[in-house]
Amino acid sequence: MERSTKKAYTLLSPSLLLFLVFLAVPVIMIIIISFTKNDGYGGIIYEFTLQNYKIALESLYLKIFLRSVYWSFLITVTCLLIGYPFAYFISHIKKYKNLLLFLVIIPFWTNLLVRTYAWIILLQNDGVINGFLKAMGFIEGPIQMLYTPGAILVGLIYGFLPFMVLPLYTSIEKLDRSYLEAAEDLGASPIKTFFNVTVPLTMPGIITGCFITFIPALGIFVVPDMLGGSKAIMIGNIIRDDFQINMNWQLGASVSVLIMTVVLASVFIFLKLSNNKKAF
Amino acid sequence: MSDNNMVKIKDVVKSFGQHQAVKNVSIDIKQGEFLTLLGPSGCGKTTTLRMIAGFESITSGEIVIDGKSVASQHPYERDVNTVFQSYALFPHMSVEENIAFGLKMKKYSKAKIKEEVERVLNLVQLEGYGKRKPDQLSGGQNQRVAIARALVNNPKVLLLDEPLGALDLKLRKQMQIELKHLQQKLGMTFIYVTHDQEEALTMSDRIAVMNDGHLEQLGTSREIYETPKTKFVADFIGETNLFEGEVVDSSEINAVASVEGNQIPIKPIDGLSPNKDITLTIRPELTWIEGSEPSNGKPSLQGKYVENIYVGSVQKVIVALPSGKNIVINESPMNASDLSPGDEVNVCWDVDKAGVLTS
Ligand SMILES: Nc1ncnc2c1ncn2[C@@H]1O[C@H](COP(=O)(O)OP(=O)(O)OP(=O)(O)O)[C@@H](O)[C@H]1O
Ligand SMILES: [Mg+2]
Numbered sequence: 021m022e023r024s025t026k027k028a029y030t031l032l033s034p035s036l037l038l039f040l041v042f043l044a045v046p047v048i049m050i051i052i053i054s055f056t057k058n059d060g061y062g063g064i065i066y067e068f069t070l071q072n073y074k075i076a077l078e079s080l081y082l083k084i085f086l087r088s089v090y091w092s093f094l095i096t097v098t099c100l101l102i103g104y105p106f107a108y109f110i111s112h113i114k115k116y117k118n119l120l121l122f123l124v125i126i127p128f129w130t131n132l133l134v135r136t137y138a139w140i141i142l143l144q145n146d147g148v149i150n151g152f153l154k155a156m157g158f159i160e161g162p163i164q165m166l167y168t169p170g171a172i173l174v175g176l177i178y179g180f181l182p183f184m185v186l187p188l189y190t191s192i193e194k195l196d197r198s199y200l201e202a203a204e205d206l207g208a209s210p211i212k213t214f215f216n217v218t219v220p221l222t223m224p225g226i227i228t229g230c231f232i233t234f235i236p237a238l239g240i241f242v243v244p245d246m247l248g249g250s251k252a253i254m255i256g257n258i259i260r261d262d263f264q265i266n267m268n269w270q271l272g273a274s275v276s277v278l279i280m281t282v283v284l285a286s287v288f289i290f291l292k293l294s295n296n297k298k299a300f
Numbered sequence: 301m302s303d304n305n306m307v308k309i310k311d312v313v314k315s316f317g318q319h320q321a322v323k324n325v326s327i328d329i330k331q332g333e334f335l336t337l338l339g340p341s342g343c344g345k346t347t348t349l350r351m352i353a354g355f356e357s358i359t360s361g362e363i364v365i366d367g368k369s370v371a372s373q374h375p376y377e378r379d380v381n382t383v384f385q386s387y388a389l390f391p392h393m394s395v396e397e398n399i400a401f402g403l404k405m406k407k408y409s410k411a412k413i414k415e416e417v418e419r420v421l422n423l424v425q426l427e428g429y430g431k432r433k434p435d436q437l438s439g440g441q442n443q444r445v446a447i448a449r450a451l452v453n454n455p456k457v458l459l460l461d462e463p464l465g466a467l468d469l470k471l472r473k474q475m476q477i478e479l480k481h482l483q484q485k486l487g488m489t490f491i492y493v494t495h496d497q498e499e500a501l502t503m504s505d506r507i508a509v510m511n512d513g514h515l516e517q518l519g520t521s522r523e524i525y526e527t528p529k530t531k532f533v534a535d536f537i538g539e540t541n542l543f544e545g546e547v548v549d550s551s552e553i554n555a556v557a558s559v560e561g562n563q564i565p566i567k568p569i570d571g572l573s574p575n576k577d578i579t580l581t582i583r584p585e586l587t588w589i590e591g592s593e594p595s596n597g598k599p600s601l602q603g604k605y606v607e608n609i610y611v612g613s614v615q616k617v618i619v620a621l622p623s624g625k626n627i628v629i630n631e632s633p634m635n636a637s638d639l640s641p642g643d644e645v646n647v648c649w650d651v652d653k654a655g656v657l658t659s
Contacts, residue, residue, distance in 0.1 A: 196386075202382070202388035202389075206381065217390060221391070
């Protein structure tokens, strides 16, 4: 028993090292910086202060943070509502299954930036959609789609859908069909079978999918930047601006630490709750 | 119901693409009957059961349950319940919740559900286990839960697909008896699938022996065992010695066939005529060994004693015939034989105890 643990650690050591250097160290640096002072030109003065957190908790930041949470939530729920039927469909067909899975995976191979550019081409005033509508005679002038909150939502949902679909697909695929037959045998219609058996038994996939959609959605800045213009900013944009434009690393770091704390706490509480219920 | 048939399987065929898994099977199953579908792996037992439950469509033919053709009914609309081979107990629900599931779907009141769950837990002797999850129970206990979950709905027919397959021999034997008693007590129609012939003989009112998708023989345990109609049934049910032969002479009262180069009296069944090919099936427990040829005209085959295998309740004596074929005889371990390999012996039986098969 002990030997196999040792062996496991040995085998894991390269990835543990990677994890330490590229994740733990930067996070620790961020935490340290969030408690230091700014010299006014972007330099770091290593003196302890809570001033950054005071600013980070001001109502403007808080409002943007809450809006980001709300949007991430909206995106997660929408991805779930679109992703679940889709994942269910893929795992239940025989033909074209691999092709569809392939289509889900393809976006992972292209940078999100590039894919978001594609949305600009589609949505802009002289873009594909407006051009098409005009050619068909449905509209006279262009509809403003780019640089609206709607554009950000569409772009983010598009971007995160694969993250939702893959874990859902995995857990639906793993679901033993005999459970569904048992439910039907006991008099449950397909809809009742779905809500009483399929959903609870694929809950691990639902939870994983929601987490890996919600968490990166909360921190993202590329998509709102490109599709939302300067009007609609999310908390990710604030942090990016503090680091790159305002040269105020301390403020960016403290906002980051706050978000991390909130996210970790909510993940922890959620896991604790679902563990206590002994659902699985 | 004009007749008392609860289930009628009429000329049912099931094809998967080119492959016919079930071929023109017809069985009438009476109300309260314990019918077993018995046959080797892949012979179409599960497929037949799944067509009754509604999980597989019928390619052609008809299934009637309690006087109604069920072709257009979904599984959840049929008044039958299944005990699955893998049990398929919902892992996210407790024993109680599993059992209550069917009643909940039928919108029974909470109080009524509680009462019914208590009743069946009692019936399968699992009082006090209601709060546990399936993964906190043993295989045998889960098996009882699966039966309780199906029984509580009081179905017209209970379908059981090798429900005891996962249990060890001792528990399986015990559960066979319990299940049989339960079925008799409830007077419910059971259709039971197994590939274990001993299990089938123990539990069934009637057995339908299937082979490669078709029905070989339908009859009571005794009929199937004592008067198998086909070579397959004779071979599959119990142990037997099969010999090919040819009728030499036959009349109303006696018949003779040439078997292994000997002229042997056989049972004069209908349809025998000289030169007709037959198969003789001789059960090991209905034969015995004598030192010299029996003088009373009983059939016998001469061979050389090979060995003696002790298997507990009996010992199996192996005798090699001149053709090289072995014949197995069951003897009581009390009759310790003083034979040594190579000794000439005669294997004897009663004429009417050896089955004569013409197909
Ligand atoms: N969904 C299916 N698609 C194609 N062929 C199938 C399907 N289900 C069963 N078969 C085939 O039909 C035949 C009968 O299968 P079935 O499961 O009824 O056998 P069985 O008698 O229950 O065997 P076992 O004792 O091994 O459970 C087999 O040859 C099997 O391969
Ligand atoms: Mg089977």
